[in-house]
Amino acid sequence: MISRRNFIVTTGLATTAVLASPSFAFSMNKKEIGLQLYTLRNELPKDVKGTLEKVAKAGYNTVETYGFSTKDQFWGLTPKELKKILDENGLKAVSGHYNLGSFLYDGNTEELISSIEAAKILKNEFLTVPWIDEPFRRNIEDYKKIAARVNEAAKMCKKEGLKLAYHNHDFEFKKYNGTTGFDILLNETDKDLVFFELDLYWVVHSGNDPLQLFKENPGRFKMWHVKDKDKKNNDLNTEVGSGTIDFKPLFAAAKKSGMIHFFVEQENNFASNSFESIKSSCDFISKNLL
Numbered sequence: 001m002i003s004r005r006n007f008i009v010t011t012g013l014a015t016t017a018v019l020a021s022p023s024f025a026f027s028m029n030k031k032e033i034g035l036q037l038y039t040l041r042n043e044l045p046k047d048v049k050g051t052l053e054k055v056a057k058a059g060y061n062t063v064e065t066y067g068f069s070t071k072d073q074f075w076g077l078t079p080k081e082l083k084k085i086l087d088e089n090g091l092k093a094v095s096g097h098y099n100l101g102s103f104l105y106d107g108n109t110e111e112l113i114s115s116i117e118a119a120k121i122l123k124n125e126f127l128t129v130p131w132i133d134e135p136f137r138r139n140i141e142d143y144k145k146i147a148a149r150v151n152e153a154a155k156m157c158k159k160e161g162l163k164l165a166y167h168n169h170d171f172e173f174k175k176y177n178g179t180t181g182f183d184i185l186l187n188e189t190d191k192d193l194v195f196f197e198l199d200l201y202w203v204v205h206s207g208n209d210p211l212q213l214f215k216e217n218p219g220r221f222k223m224w225h226v227k228d229k230d231k232k233n234n235d236l237n238t239e240v241g242s243g244t245i246d247f248k249p250l251f252a253a254a255k256k257s258g259m260i261h262f263f264v265e266q267e268n269n270f271a272s273n274s275f276e277s278i279k280s281s282c283d284f285i286s287k288n289l290l
Contacts, residue, residue, distance in 0.1 A: 009132050009205035013051040031290050034062035034094065036225060036265035040274055041066070045075045049085050054275050056089040059282040064263045065122065066130070070114045079121035086122070088202075093122045094261050095168065095197070095223060097130035099195040104129070104149045105136050112153060116160050122270035125261075126223065127157050128165040128197050137171060143181040154193035165223060167197040186217055198257070199265075200250060201237065204229065210250055219258035224250075226285070227265045236269040239277050241284030251289045 035055055037044060043051045055063065063086070068074055074082045084184055086093055096119055101111025119127045129150065154164035166189075172182040186196070198221040203210050214221065228243030230236040240247065250257075264285070271275040 015130055031286065032062055032261070033060050033132040033285055033290075034064060034143065034261055034263040035060045035278060035282075036064045036066065036097075038066040038097070039264070039266050039278060043274065044186060047075060047093075048075050048082070052085055052089050052091060055278070056091055058173070058275065059286060060264075060278070062092050062094050062263075064128070065093050065124075068096065068098055068118050070111055071103075073118070073244065079118040083122050093124055095128050095165065095263070096122060096124045096125040097128050099131065100129065100153065102130065103153065104146055107149065107152075109156075112156065113258060116157060116162065116193060120160060120282060124162065124163045126163050126195070126197070127153075128167050128223070129153070130167045131169070132171075133253075140176045140179065140181070140184060143172075143184040144188060147185050150185070150189050150194055154190060158193060161209040163195060165195045165197045167225070168199050168202055170202045171207055173203075173206035186220065191220065195222040195258075196220055197225065199225040199227075200223065200247075201227040201229060201265075204245055205234070211253055214253050214257040218256050221257040222260050224257070224259055224262040225265045226262050227267070228281075230269055233269075237266045238269055239262060239266065239271055239284070240281035241288065242271070242280070247285075247289055 035058075037055075038224055040055070052063075065082075077085075083093075098115035098119065099111070100115055102108045103112040115127060134148055136146065150164065150166060157164045164261065166185060168182060172178050172185065178278065198210060198213065200210050202225075203213065226240055226247065228238045228240045228245050228247075230238040230243055236243065237243075264278060264281045266274070266277055266281065271280070
């Protein structure tokens with residue numbers, strides 16, 4: 001995560017800034033606020049260009065893509081076509097969610113290879129695994145198989161200049177004889193190759209503490225999803241700063257987490273419309289957390 005302000009003039013000033021603001025301790029070039037484009041999944045298929053223009057105008061400068069497929073690519077656009085629109089709006093797709101076809105389950109590399117090629121064209125830094133289908137996460141042995149596949153995918157990504165990350169929901173925190181699927185994924189993947197995108201909402205929703213995860217696994221969580229829990233219905237999202245999650249101590253611990261990118265995401269329960277919601281979240285983060 002980086003800052004828009006070029007205020008670091010001398011080493012002494014830099015040290016002062018780091019001590020004064022924990023968020024600046026891990027990046028000092030510019031203020032970077034990202035959006036997971038799944039938030040706008042109803043708008044993008046209708047008008048990619050117009051939607052991304054509104055994302056940039058709302059204050060975002062990075063995005064995380066979703067929905068790539070070998071058939072439809074990105075909402076009917078090739079990766080090159082999407083990259084052009086992103087560039088025109090000053091947006092960088094630093095990460096993308098790629099389902100990898102059936103690779104995690106049977107080792108078929110066809111869609112993984114296509115996803116890597118798409119990620120390279122978009123100049124993604126991270127290729128992120130977003131989900132495990134329910135039949136393949138029923139027990140600890142299932143998670144061990146997934147961890148092994150993730151390690152394989154990470155090696156393929158590294159050869160192509162990419163990093164691999166895994167994005168959690170709440171199901172990974174289900175306990176099996178005292179351990180969890182998330183424990184297996186953390187402990188049985190290569191720390192130098194496999195990173196994690198921690199969805200703060202889902203961690204809290206599962207009854208766990210992100211700060212404890214940072215403490216136990218320092219530097220492992222290179223990306224976050226930032227979405228808030230609705231005050232009336234904790235199963236729903238709300239605009240960042242409008243719900244029950246206190247993000248200030250989490251952002252203060254960003255260096256320990258290892259976080260270098262974060263993405264606002266809101267899956268439901270928009271206050272007025274999705275564009276107003278993403279602007280509200282961006283404004284709150286810019287004014288209160290960075």
